[in-house]
Amino acid sequence: MNAPGMCMLHSEGSKQRWLDAYQGGWQLMFPKVGNECHYKGALYGFHGEASMVPWKYQVEKTGEKLRVRFCSHLTRSPFRLERVLQLESNKVTLTLEEKITNLGREAMDCVGAAYCFRRAVSLGRLLASCPCQINHRCCA
Numbered sequence: 001m002n003a004p005g006m007c008m009l010h011s012e013g014s015k016q017r018w019l020d021a022y023q024g025g026w027q028l029m030f031p032k033v034g035n036e037c038h039y040k041g042a043l044y045g046f047h048g049e050a051s052m053v054p055w056k057y058q059v060e061k062t063g064e065k066l067r068v069r070f071c072s073h074l075t076r077s078p079f080r081l082e083r084v085l086q087l088e089s090n091k092v093t094l095t096l097e098e099k100i101t102n103l104g105r106e107a108m109d110c111v112g113a114a115y116c117f118r119r120a121v122s123l124g125r126l127l128a129s130c131p132c133q134i135n136h137r138c139c140a
Contacts, residue, residue, distance in 0.1 A: 014045030018052065027051045030100070031077050031110035039109070042076045049074050050081055050112070064089040078104030 014036045030050040037044055045052070055072040070083040084097040102108055 014043075018046045021052065026114060028081070028083075028112065028114050030081065030112035031074065031079060031108070033111055033113045044076060048112075049076055073103075077108055077110070078102055079108070079110070 028050045029047040032044050032048045055070045058069045060067040067086045072081045080101045082099040086095040
């Protein structure tokens, strides 16, 4: 597997670089979704940078719970992203917690989306082998 952002150095344009790097799975698009644009003097590439930057992770196992914490800092905007995925024994629910922190001194507009591709290598067998439902609760 290629490190995020490393396999598309020769592609023209941010959309093509994103598509070249896309390996399927569960993509987080942040701080924007869609075509590249300029905002507050910076160029924001196709679907933002959250799915293109490296993420650190830590696995925690306590009792009947398995949690994986992910953290990343964006480079073109002052956001820190945190995600926690949790599984519990004898439950068929994957819990996702997300926290986005603006580390800058001014307010920043942003939009985000998560895209789960059913046929992706990373999730495909799991999702294709059984009926699934994705529920999302958003809190401001």
